[in-house]
Amino acid sequence: MASIPSSSSSPSPSQPKARKKPGQTTSPPPPPQTKWRTGTQERLYSRRLVDALQATRDRAQPPESVGSRAVKEAADSALAMTARGQSRWSRAILFNRNSCRKRVLVKAGGKIRRHRRKHQAIPPAMEGAGATSGVLKERKVKERLKKLGRIVPGCKKLPAATLLEEAADYVAALEMQVRTMRVLAEALSAAAVSVPEEEEMEIAEQGS
C-alpha cells in the first residue's frame, strides 16, 4: 500500500492506469517528474491556488491584511489537495491544517500505518538492526535520512524506502508549486503594472 499508485485521475493517455491491489507491490509507478509536470496538474493546481487565495482574502479580517504565512499555508494545502492524498506528505499537510490535536491524529495515523504494513510483501528496511551490510546502514546515511524525514512533512518515522519515495514526490510537487506561484506572481504584477499605466495615459491625454 505504501507504494505510490501508478496514476492520478487526470486524463493522460501515456500513463497506464493500474489499480492498487493489496499485497502487490511491484507495479511500477510513474516517476514523480512525469506525474507533476503534466499541464493538467499545473492547471488544476493553479486554479485551486487562485481559489484558495481568494478564499483566504475573503476570510481575512476586513482590513484585507492577509499575512504571507496564510498565503503559504493556502498554497501548501492546495498542493496537498492536488496530490489527492495519495502521498503521506500531502495527508500530513491536510491533517495538520484541519486539527490542532496533532497527537490524536498521529496516533490514528500510526495505527493505520501499522495495519497497512502487514499488507506489504517487502519488510521495511530499518527493521533489521543487526545487519551491517550495504551502504545504507552507514551512520552518515542514517543521519541524512533522519534529516530528510524531518523536512518532508509527516515522514518522521518512515522506513528508508518509503521515505525516499515520498521525498521524490515531494520534490517534484514543490517544483510545480514554485513554477505555478511564479507564473501567478508574474501575471498579477503585470496586471498591476498595466492599470497605473492606463491612468498615466489618461492624465497625459488630459494634459495635452
Added chain:
Amino acid sequence: MSSRRSRSRRSSNSSRITEEQIVELVSKLQDLLPEARSRTSDSASASMVLQDTCNYIRDLQQEVDDLSERLTDLLATTDMTSAQAAIIRSLLM
C-alpha cells in the same frame, strides 16, 4: 528475488532486498535533483544524494516563502476580478 527469500537468515535477507530497492530509489531521486543533471556520474554516494535532496527541498521551501510574500503584497494591491482574467489568460498559454 524469490531465491533470495528462501535463505534462512532473516535480517540479512531483508536488508539485501531492500538495499536494491533503495539504491534504485536513490538514483531516481538523484535524477530529480538539478545538480545531478549537470554531473554525469551515476554512482553518487547515497549520503551525498540525500544531502543534496535536503538542501534542494529547503531551497524550494524558501522560494515558496518568498513567492508567497510577493503574492501577499500583490494580493493587497490588485483587484482579484480584473486580475483573474490576466491569470487565466497566462495559465492557458
